[in-house]
Amino acid sequence: MNIKEQLQILMQNTDYGDATLKSNMQKELEKKLLEKRPLNIYCGYDPTAVDLTLGHIITMRKLRDFQQLGHNVTFLIGGFTGLIGDPSDKDKKRPMLTKEQLENNAKEYTRQAYKILDPSLTTIRSNDEWLEKISSKEFIQLCSHFTVAQFLERDNFSKRWNANDPIYLSEFLYALMQGYDAVQLKADVQIGGSDQLFNLMAGRILQREFNQSPQVIITLPILVGTDGKLRMSKSTGNFIGLDEEPNEMFGKIMSIPDSAVKSYFNLLTNISDDELDSLFKMVNNSEMQKIDIKKKLAEYVITEIFSMIEAHQAKEYFENTFQKRNTPSEMVEYSINDNKPEDMKLSKILHMAELPNGEKFAKSLSEVRRLIDQNAISINGNKISEDTLLNSGDEVRVGRFKFLRIVD
Numbered sequence: 001m002n003i004k005e006q007l008q009i010l011m012q013n014t015d016y017g018d019a020t021l022k023s024n025m026q027k028e029l030e031k032k033l034l035e036k037r038p039l040n041i042y043c044g045y046d047p048t049a050v051d052l053t054l055g056h057i058i059t060m061r062k063l064r065d066f067q068q069l070g071h072n073v074t075f076l077i078g079g080f081t082g083l084i085g086d087p088s089d090k091d092k093k094r095p096m097l098t099k100e101q102l103e104n105n106a107k108e109y110t111r112q113a114y115k116i117l118d119p120s121l122t123t124i125r126s127n128d129e130w131l132e133k134i135s136s137k138e139f140i141q142l143c144s145h146f147t148v149a150q151f152l153e154r155d156n157f158s159k160r161w162n163a164n165d166p167i168y169l170s171e172f173l174y175a176l177m178q179g180y181d182a183v184q185l186k187a188d189v190q191i192g193g194s195d196q197l198f199n200l201m202a203g204r205i206l207q208r209e210f211n212q213s214p215q216v217i218i219t220l221p222i223l224v225g226t227d228g229k230l231r232m233s234k235s236t237g238n239f240i241g242l243d244e245e246p247n248e249m250f251g252k253i254m255s256i257p258d259s260a261v262k263s264y265f266n267l268l269t270n271i272s273d274d275e276l277d278s279l280f281k282m283v284n285n286s287e288m289q290k291i292d293i294k295k296k297l298a299e300y301v302i303t304e305i306f307s308m309i310e311a312h313q314a315k316e317y318f319e320n321t322f323q324k325r326n327t328p329s330e331m332v333e334y335s336i337n338d339n340k341p342e343d344m345k346l347s348k349i350l351h352m353a354e355l356p357n358g359e360k361f362a363k364s365l366s367e368v369r370r371l372i373d374q375n376a377i378s379i380n381g382n383k384i385s386e387d388t389l390l391n392s393g394d395e396v397r398v399g400r401f402k403f404l405r406i407v408d
Contacts, residue, residue: 047105
């Protein structure tokens, strides 16, 4: 591809909130591309939860664009910054995780990231490599490049300050530490969400102080969750996990409000603008139903993460189970003979980690109780309100998308 074609791909769907900044970043990126060398590209991910969501893959898809154009891509784990947690989108302090929790989450992040990124072309690093080794003197020098006023101008901090809510010094220092990542990686380009703009700009400031060419920053829109309002997040429960099974992912995508469909197409698929406009025109002309355009969206997303075959199977499953309201003929089975009668209560089955096909119906007894309280569990089509004894032939439904059949 020529430089113009590369720029069109790499700047697609970017969101800076400022036309001048976007123009400047595009010019800087063009200048770096004209050097005709592999650029150093990275994006950082704090492993503050065990699962990645579809919201995370927006930046990973952009990393993949750079990969496919021959550039060096680093998937950076926030092994140190994750101890604090990015305050960019928060109106209160994040709970701090232990080192062990972060390490476990980091392993899961890496495994899930390879569903989008090419493992052979991806470098995995963690910023605890350098942030744990930095001396007190070096840290003070880094702090000297920023003012308190710069941090207080951030929207979320200014709101908390005006509301007399506490702002912790560790949160102030987060942007500084993330900025130092750019120095250590000698980054040409850093990718992040639009809410990361302040942190990414901090990297440019520090790179200049270390006599490096400042990185180009590429910021991308934030994906709304299944509620269509708030950003996708595990903490708000409006998420679609990257590690979820195709059937469940398909069903959750079908549940998003109509207002979010176009954004999901733009951020999670490679559909062209012309094709997308054509689809919505067909809907407006009543040539296609709104549910059908959602099915196309779900198929596109699942094909990219899994395969075309699994996407087609998930579509059939959805149509048979939810549109036609049939119980799926094939479902996970659990044998009574493998358990003692006293182990056959509902909670004992649902919280087991290992079931056929690696299914997990709940991660703990407390989660089972919560699902029961929410009327999210049915046995043979009937909602249950308490822990229940199961028998051979019983069919259990958990939420909208998970089924379990008890067999001898």
